[in-house]
Amino acid sequence: MANDKPNKPQDESRRRFLKYSGTALGGVVLGGVIGGLVGSNLNNNAEEKTPAPEGKQPAADNKDYNQALMFFNQDQFLTAEAAAERLFPADDLGPGAKELGVAFFMDHQMDSQYGYNARDYMLPPYYKSEETQGYQLIFKRRELIALGLDAMNQYSNTKYKKPFVEIAPEEQDAVLTAFEKNDIGIKDVPASNFFAMFLNLTLEGAYSDPLYGGNRNMAGWKMRNFPGNQMSYTEYIDKEEFVKLEPLSLHDHLELG
Template sequence: MMATDSKQPQDESRRRFLKYSGTALGGVVLGGVIGGLIGSNVKQTTKDEEPAAPAPTPTDTKDYNRALMFFSQDQFLTAEAAAERIFPKDDLGPGAKELGAAFFIDHQMASAFGTNARDYMSPPFYKAEASQGYQLTFKRKELMALGLDSLNLYSNSKYQKQFVEITPEEQDAVLTAFEKDDVHLKGVPASTFFSMFQNLTIEGVYSDPLYGGNKNMQGWKMRNYPGNQMSYSNEIEKEEFIKMKPLSLADHLDIG
């Protein structure tokens, strides 16, 4: 009896050990269940706390389409100032600068259009008639860079300041001199540069924003132009004028 009594505390101790170690082993195997229950109990014993509010998502308003691809910084600023004189801001709406026309021109110069990729550009070169259009050895991007640099050279010669530093009236006088061929460029009529720059400015004001200009479709909104609508089938038979919210090509992009 004494021997039996002496073993009982050891048996109880062994049973407790096996019980707790089994729980521990079970916790390893069934950690997802046991751990969840234990974690739940621990949370209940701690002070209730409000769940942390999710961090607000930052609103990124940067327009990544507005980046220089061809112009130097000085050329871009000159183009921006010259475009603003061709299409200035007034009571009807923003001008070429705000609409980003200079970015449009820059992107065009960096494209196949600027390198005359689809034009025959090999010699021999002959003096062309006015009705034959562009017949020069210059690529468009070369003509654009030459013209913008020449705006500054002429401005410095006449006013001792860069084009962007002279008054709007003086800028108009400089552009008029180029338009009338009163300025001599290297191997190209100044009016050829002016005509190309003027056309590109207007295109930048009214092109799809995808190409860098017409920021927020403000150029279209000034003209009540609907932009790139997918269809007019529901409106084409209506007799009254219908004012539609303009849409860009990007508005039809479906990547879902």
């Protein structure tokens, strides 16, 4: 039978290496000072932890992980945020587009099937369309929005020597008006097409379900006394007076259900 004693020095050497050089956690080796501290404290972590006193528990993580970019680059996002705020500004009635997270809504829509025109026929031949036929451009929506935001910055830099986010509010309004009135072109696309879509996305982002990235904290609905996505109205439908309900998101039904 083989003797186990010769293996002990090797095992002890390995233990010392893990203890002082780093600790393997989940397949990742933490080296240097942090790894050494973790390794040397693995055996007594439980004894050293002191539970928080009652009433002083750690604050809950209130981060909104839905507020993350999926399509825009940083410049496009900041331009969209600033432009949407001029179209839907904060006032004494409530928050504006920036606080409502409208630019995040736009970003998420552009990375969805809507942004890819997934349900639209986009192949040639192309014919001149009527205004009543809706979206008829060869560009996908995400391409048009990206081109439009880049063109806004280019136009702003040309006229005011600054990007859109750095010019004065009245100058931002002038840029938006130029796009609305087709005073400039975007790669042979009428600038008004971009402006109309951007305006629609701004309003949709202000009043959509927060699940889609906008209408943060349902503040857009609260401004309108809109009840959101309630499960039922049977107990209110016969009432003569207006019943103000606390709005509910689609996400609330997941928690309630």
